[in-house]
Amino acid sequence: EDQVTQSPEALRLQEGESSSLNCSYTVSGLRGLFWYRQDPGKGPEFLFTLYSAGEEKEKERLKATLTKKESFLHITAPKPEDSATYLCAVQPRSYNTDKLIFGTGTRLQVFP
Amino acid sequence: DAGITQSPRHKVTETGTPVTLRCHQTENHRYMYWYRQDPGHGLRLIHYSYGVKDTDKGEVSDGYSVSRSKTEDFLLTLESATSSQTSVYFCAISERSGGSTDTQYFGPGTRLTVL
Numbered sequence: 001e002d003q004v005t006q007s008p009e010a011l012r013l014q015e016g017e018s019s020s021l022n023c024s025y026t027v028s029g030l031r032g033l034f035w036y037r038q039d040p041g042k043g044p045e046f047l048f049t050l051y052s053a054g055e056e057k058e059k060e061r062l063k064a065t066l067t068k069k070e071s072f073l074h075i076t077a078p079k080p081e082d083s084a085t086y087l088c089a090v091q092p093r094s095y096n097t098d099k100l101i102f103g104t105g106t107r108l109q110v111f112p
Numbered sequence: 113d114a115g116i117t118q119s120p121r122h123k124v125t126e127t128g129t130p131v132t133l134r135c136h137q138t139e140n141h142r143y144m145y146w147y148r149q150d151p152g153h154g155l156r157l158i159h160y161s162y163g164v165k166d167t168d169k170g171e172v173s174d175g176y177s178v179s180r181s182k183t184e185d186f187l188l189t190l191e192s193a194t195s196s197q198t199s200v201y202f203c204a205i206s207e208r209s210g211g212s213t214d215t216q217y218f219g220p221g222t223r224l225t226v227l
């Protein structure tokens with residue numbers, strides 16, 4: 001069964017304290033892995049797409065990496081405005097459309 | 113901004129009443145999706161559309177129907193709302209990213225409460 005597990009469920013960081021969020025997945029072939037950011041009361045906002053093991057993408061203080069079993073979202077020197085829920089999703093190769101399987105997210109709080 | 117609007121943004125209704133949620137896009141994308149988001153479950157696909165009048169079921173389609181008579185509009189209907197359909201509903205569209213898959217962009221959501 002295709003599934004996505006994110007950890008930790010919640011993470012509290014001091015401003016400037018770097019950390020990583022984990023997304024582990026089991027799928028029958030991976031077409032793509034997606035990271036989204038979601039603020040309270042809003043829709044998910046696209047951050048990155050990763051396609052193959054070893055790939056990395058960066059945007060400001062965020063860097064996403066991918067292996068054959070998991071992805072990490074590294075947050076370097078976070079600021080309070082980075083507080084949000086971060087969602088991971090995978091697109092199995094067995095699907096003939098762009099359907100996604102989502103994890104339940106990691107709720108990040110960054111304190112000044 | 114992917115040009116997606118959802119209406120209404122909030123709705124409270126009673127068990128047994130029909131409800132229709134609307135998703136409107138301005139970018140002429142082929143694929144549109146309806147998801148629901150519940151605590152502990154993440155986002156789950158209800159139905160999706162791959163063109164006008166072309167729709168298919170997702171993971172949690174029971175109790176829901178959809179229609180797409182125009183490229184820009186994708187409607188989600190709860191024929192007879194139940195309390196288990198209390199949720200936040202998100203519409204998404206696919207935009208070709210140039211890679212081997214499409215990136216999905218999400219609307220602002222509709223919070224539905226069924227009493």
